[in-house]
Amino acid sequence: MAELDWHAERSDLDGLALLDRSPEDEGIDLVAVRAWRQARVRREMAARGIDAVILMDPVNIRYATGARNMQVFSMRNGPARYLVMTADRAILYEFTGALHLPEGLETIDEVRPAVTASFVAAGPQIAERERRWAQDMAATLRDLCGANPCVGIERMNGGTAIALGEAGVRLVDAQEPVEMARAIKSSEEMKCVNASLRATERGVAELRAAIRPGLTEAELWSVLHRSIIAQNGDYVETRLLSAGDRTNPWFQETGSNVIGANDLIALDTDVVGCHGYYSDFSRTFHAGPSRPSAQQRELYRVAHEQVHHNMDILRPGMSFRDYADAAWDIPEKYYANRYYLSAHGCGMTGEYPYLYHRGDFPDAGYDGEILPGMTICVESYIGEDGGREGVKLEQQVLITETGIELLSRFPFEEALLA
The missing domain is CATH 3.90.230.10 (Creatinase/methionine aminopeptidase superfamily)
Structure with a gap:
């Protein structure tokens, strides 16, 4: 293997592939990368009988779609943005004022405004916010998957998860299918x-x-x-x-x-x-x-x-x-x-x-x-x-x-x- 020049001039950095929206001449087929990753998640969902996943971990959202936004912020302040994905639909609920960010991503069928169901966002009305969030999400999941869908979650605050279960959604852990998907690279x-x-x-x-x-x-x-x-x-x-x-x-x-x-x-x-x-x-x-x-x-x-x-x-x-x-x-x-x-x-x-x-x-x-x-x-x-x-x-x-x-x-x- 050839030795790298660790004292290269700044010009040597030219051509380095950067972010998910890199120009085509960067040499990476990012459409193919995103298609592989999304298909991997869907394959692992199907193997476990999971009708839909709600992904709130920003790393998993990025893996499944290529969409990124305030990744570190989203890890702490949630659910600030989240992805609902079925066998044939991907709906990204994006942070207030940022709905333009995923425009053009072929992995996302629809972008909707997110509702942040957290105490920081809702204050003393948190339980009511969580209840409304869960009812709206349950209705969406039934529209997408039919009655009594099996839905995988990997990160969700306790009150929201409880409210979603009470709204009639059968919840399972999505960590295994997502981790198994991510483990193999193209x-x-x-x-x-x-x-x-x-x-x-x-x-x-x-x-x-x-x-x-x-x-x-x-x-x-x-x-x-x-x-x-x-x-x-x-x-x-x-x-x-x-x-x-x-x-x-x-x-x-x-x-x-x-x-x-x-x-x-x-x-x-x-x-x-x-x-x-x-x-x-x-x-x-x-x-x-x-x-x-x-x-x-x-x-x-x-x-x-x-x-x-x-x-x-x-x-x-x-x-x-x-x-x-x-x-x-x-x-x-x-x-x-x-x-x-x-x-x-x-x-x-x-x-x-x-x-x-x-x-x-x-x-x-x-x-x-x-x-x-x-x-x-x-x-x-x-x-x-x-x-x-x-x-x-x-x-x-x-x-x-x-x-x-x-x-x-x-x-x-x-x-x-x-």
Whole structure:
């Protein structure tokens, strides 16, 4: 695989595929991408006897239609916009004043104004608002599907769900069909995944070049944000950049900690980038100016070994149980601080499947099959319980008909592998 030029001029960013309404000359058939995704949801609905789904998770709305609007806002303020989809109709209920946004999307048959049935929007009249919302929705569902429809929901406030059930709608959980739909990517969809990764890798390259002792974690992390937004990506989902003794244990959110001389700096990208696709790889850097210590190099070497061992065993048709049994044995001194997963699915967010460590499988694991078209992130966190520093590494791969294809191409640190 050819090496990428991580110091490319700004002009090299030209031609990068951006959002769902990208020009045709960007090289991605976005109509085909949307058609594949919507058909995947409908296929999984039909397999479970679900007549309609009401999708309120903005990521799922985007997956099923390509429509996006205030994605982070919609995750908190709901139901602010929602999608009703049957075997042959898709009606988007869009936020007040934004009904023009999905115009031209061939995946949507009708756009209606949303009614926000939340306490923030309705105040003390919330119960009455929920009741009216549910009665109107039940009438629409009967018009679309007939009497006593089976309707899948994946996110809805409690009062609204209760009112909808009381209005005579038979409710089931839509998480399974939607997650199973999202798990398999088409070849055209993979162009979106790769566009997001290339943009994120440019951002990480800028972040790496900006590293110097004396910066705060937040100042360094902002370099990635600036680059992602400048390339028309969406947002960073977590705050996972830490330095020095804040790299152990993992999951310490980015803050005002000042990066010290020769600190390790660990990053998990978690970028929702171009086309809304999740670019999820992890790297650990060294702040300099001196050579990394023997302990830092050992942590890095072990994490690097774990990731590559677990990548090498992935193959289509493998069960989740067999993967757990064949996965890398975590040395005892690192086991307590292990990452909570061995690997996970990746699409527009982290998604199905979760692949657990062998030791966690009896309590947390479930079985399934690794299939061609899944994109998988292989994880490692290595840090001793009570140790000063730790190393986070992660690679994103595509499961093919014969093995895997590496998707994340950002290089590892030669000085930490020496």
